[in-house]
Amino acid sequence: MARELRLHGVGRRWGDREVLSSIDLTLRAGERVALIGPSGAGKSTLLRLMAGALRPTQGRIEVDGRDLAQMPWRALQAHRARCRIVEQQNLLVPQSSVHDNIVAGLLSHWPAWRTLLAALWPLERERVAALLQAVDLAGLQWAPAATLSGGQMQRVALARALVSGPRLLLADEPTASLDPRTARQITRLIVDQARGGDMALVFCTHWFDIVRSDCTRVIGLRDGRLLFDAPPAEIDETRLAQLYAGSDERL
Template sequence: MTGVVVRLGSVSVAYAGRPALTDIDLTVQAGERVALVGPSGAGKSTLLAVCAGSLQPDAGDVEVLGQPLARLDAAALRDLRRRIGLIHQRLHLVGRLRVVHNVNAGHLGRWNSWQAISSLIRPRQLDTARIALGRTGIADKLLARTDQLSGGEQQRVALARVLVQDPDLVLADEPVASLDPARGDEVMRLLCETVATRDRALLVSLHDFELAVRRCDRVIGIQQGRILFDRPSAEVDSGLRDALYALDRT
């Protein structure tokens, strides 16, 4: 895949009259790994929700994987979402199910109803799930109940689900929030390699500024719903970091 994966033009979103995003222009190309950084409440999660098609902006245009979201009917939007891998802050895992079933949810866009239901009785593609979990460091948890895992392990299950899905675009909202620094760096490396080797794109929000600079191609600083800077990682320095977070204190 080549070309533009995400394009936002003059996008604005408000909650109860309070601006969350204001006049956002953003383009993400195939093969790019783009980090969103900024203080809590800056609008990073809102921007990802707009790109996922789960939140309609109050103004502006959104195009994802060549599709203008405002023109899609429900069926077309479902088809598009099968090509988008999501890692949410809340993970959206089913705790009472075994890990393999949550990982296999990445197949649901390709499986028919019979395949999905039968896999709950006798899990399908065990080797695929085991390999994905192995890449995140928890292959031994394949048959464990998901709600018996730690928060960090559950976050890695959500990542394995995306690896199995093999999407064209990954939207990740704080995917390393529950991980220690070493494991968080490893997970980000894996995410970045997964999209880069397939000429696909990653758009990820991170609280760890240094991790964003180290692992991503571009870093976008967001403050109070506006883009403060959008630079290649090599051009992002401590001055930009300090300006981004200092504004939040004024």
């Protein structure tokens, strides 16, 4: 995605179960979107479709007017490389340093020789150091990832997602396993990284109250369908109650 990602009547089935249907939406550079809805609504599935990691079984997804399904393999790979996901599981390599874990976010952009070189010699030291500063981990560049706290690990995962300068950052409940205070800090950090730049952010969360004031748009998903797609000011208690009816997940 460079400027625009557009979903036209997108649906996704698993076997004979339809988990997403008739999704129409356009995501533009610089938008910060909160994606909310009860468990099983299809939020993660939607993120994976946007990232080109999953194909729709209905409809089409366009990146700057080009159908993802018709794209040559290289162009699809390029789209995937421009999208980064931060999830609840940070999937860091515990025995590797913070530096190496962050550099891993660049490997899909590098030729094989550069990857080999990086295994022998730490590349991109300054770039990683600057990112660590931004995520409040200055001084931990050479620490083994295994020695970090859960919140620090999520900061490293965020730095790994940001190091390649993605056009679209997809946050899939990245704070779900953290305590409320750390969760707030990490959420704020993610939103701040997206603010003021061209990168679009889709933040999937059960903690809507935290992201409410920081997002430019809110998408409510329920039973695989868009219930609303509106600016935060239009999301009142009635809409939230409708979205979460029958579930106790709203925090």
